[in-house]
Amino acid sequence: MVMPDATVNKNLEGTGARARVQKFGGYLAGMIMPNIAAFIAWGLLTALFIPDGWLPNEKLAALVGPTITFLLPLLIGYTGGRMVHGQRGAVVGAVATMGVIVGTDVPMFLGAMIMGPLAAYVIKLVDRSIEDKVPSGFEMLIDNFSAGIVGGLGAIGGVYAVGPVVERLVNWLGDGVETLVDNNLLPLASILVEPAKVLFLNNAINHGVLSPLGAVEAEEAGKSILFMVESNPGPGLGILLAFLFFGPRAMRPTAPGAIIIHFLGGIHEIYFPYILMKPVLILAAVAGGAAGLLTGTILDAGLVSPASPGSIFAYLAVTPKGGYFPVLAAIVVAAAVSFVVASLLMGFGRGTKEEELHRPEDEVVVGD
Amino acid sequence: MPTVNGSDVKKVVIACDAGMGSSVMVASTMKKKLKKYDVTVEHTPVNNIPPDTQVVLCHAGLAERAKGIAPEAVIVPFQVFMGDPAFAKVESAIKDGGTLES
Numbered sequence: 001m002v003m004p005d006a007t008v009n010k011n012l013e014g015t016g017a018r019a020r021v022q023k024f025g026g027y028l029a030g031m032i033m034p035n036i037a038a039f040i041a042w043g044l045l046t047a048l049f050i051p052d053g054w055l056p057n058e059k060l061a062a063l064v065g066p067t068i069t070f071l072l073p074l075l076i077g078y079t080g081g082r083m084v085h086g087q088r089g090a091v092v093g094a095v096a097t098m099g100v101i102v103g104t105d106v107p108m109f110l111g112a113m114i115m116g117p118l119a120a121y122v123i124k125l126v127d128r129s130i131e132d133k134v135p136s137g138f139e140m141l142i143d144n145f146s147a148g149i150v151g152g153l154g155a156i157g158g159v160y161a162v163g164p165v166v167e168r169l170v171n172w173l174g175d176g177v178e179t180l181v182d183n184n185l186l187p188l189a190s191i192l193v194e195p196a197k198v199l200f201l202n203n204a205i206n207h208g209v210l211s212p213l214g215a216v217e218a219e220e221a222g223k224s225i226l227f228m229v230e231s232n233p234g235p236g237l238g239i240l241l242a243f244l245f246f247g248p249r250a251m252r253p254t255a256p257g258a259i260i261i262h263f264l265g266g267i268h269e270i271y272f273p274y275i276l277m278k279p280v281l282i283l284a285a286v287a288g289g290a291a292g293l294l295t296g297t298i299l300d301a302g303l304v305s306p307a308s309p310g311s312i313f314a315y316l317a318v319t320p321k322g323g324y325f326p327v328l329a330a331i332v333v334a335a336a337v338s339f340v341v342a343s344l345l346m347g348f349g350r351g352t353k354e355e356e357l358h359r360p361e362d363e364v365v366v367g368d
Numbered sequence: 369m370p371t372v373n374g375s376d377v378k379k380v381v382i383a384c385d386a387g388m389g390s391s392v393m394v395a396s397t398m399k400k401k402l403k404k405y406d407v408t409v410e411h412t413p414v415n416n417i418p419p420d421t422q423v424v425l426c427h428a429g430l431a432e433r434a435k436g437i438a439p440e441a442v443i444v445p446f447q448v449f450m451g452d453p454a455f456a457k458v459e460s461a462i463k464d465g466g467t468l469e470s
């Protein structure tokens with residue numbers, strides 16, 4: 001018996017468009033996520049050694065500026081290039097990224113996310129076009145110089161063309177975010193972010209969009225609330241707690257393990273299936289996320305670098321000195337609101353008999 | 369429709385969006401289960417599933433993407449990250465030589 005489409009829950013089926021958006025988002029996040037450790041190193045160095053940090057140290061604080069200006073964008077450009085054309089693409093991408101860095105005054109994460117893959121794509125085309133035409137024995141000479149020349153030209157293009165355009169764009173986006181924050185409108189972001197998260201666009205949104213913008217803000221202001229928009233573990237915690245107390249009986253025993261993995265381990269994916277099984281719960285996630293952001297905006301919360309994964313431990317590690325109350329308040333409020341809303345939506349456990357959860361059937365067929 | 373016999377499976381790939389979070393978690397539990405059958409388990413971002421992969425386990429929300437990246441592979445979707453029946457299915461197919469198909 002073949003059951004090609006036995007998923008009870010239609011919400012899980014990706015449409016073509018969704019898969020395409022996910023894939024594009026995957027590329028954006030794929031440039032940032034392998035380098036998160038470097039962001040964290042930068043965040044920790046900043047939190048420790050800047051003049052109002054834990055252990056002010058002028059000599060070590062000198063690491064902070066060059067790390068965010070040069071190291072992080074270069075790593076992003078390098079990784080982006082590698083995704084397109086392996087090691088050669090990585091090198092050319094990093095060289096070209098140097099152009100957008102030098103040509104502008106803001107940290108060039110978005111510029112690196114454009115230049116890295118773009119320059120790698122150019123050298124890929126060049127490689128393909130001269131592939132069969134290189135005389136024997138000249139391969140190394142031609143390989144090195146073609147990549148060097150493309151990288152150099154990319155850097156020049158970065159200084160004069162891409163850099164200024166991206167800088168303008170980053171400033172606009174920054175102004176837009178500032179307007180949202182100043183008018184307490186940032187919570188509206190949850191209306192988009194929370195549903196997108198559950199559709200596995202979590203990394204795309206957080207690391208493709210919010211991390212680069214947040215890093216620019218953090219460089220100026222010492223912290224950014226943008227790092228908390230997607231990664232706040234509060235809304236997911238509230239939903240899992242609601243499942244623990246009021247969810248379908250078959251699901252309740254799975255909740256404690258999921259809570260540990262989600263809240264302590266920071267793997268948010270663990271709670272997505274719970275929402276996908278009962279999609280109305282997305283309202284709880286939105287309400288929790290928005291409440292957390294409103295709390296964070298009012299109390300002036302922020303993190304010094306991306307909290308990745310979105311674990312409470314990662315949060316505490318990248319919270320600036322003296323900023324614990326606002327950050328923790330944003331998490332607690334988000335968890336409480338999402339718990340209450342999710343519990344209401346599940347009728348506080350009444351009626352679970354009628355809608356006893358369907359265990360997902362398998363799409364796999366074993367044996368014949 | 370790609371199919372594979374469980375006894376021919378040498379490697380199972382667990383894919384998630386970033387290849388750093390949930391796939392690593394699932395991979396570490398599957399590794400323990402499949403070790404005794406001499407099957408290796410790897411984790412990877414969906415976008416980087418190796419083209420010669422035989423079996424991919426990934427969340428149902430990512431299955432279509434996985435299909436696009438590795439059309440030759442058997443894609444086994446799962447819905448929950450712990451204790452999903454799909455994990456047991458893959459294990460028993462490998463143990464008893466049953467057929468897996470996407």
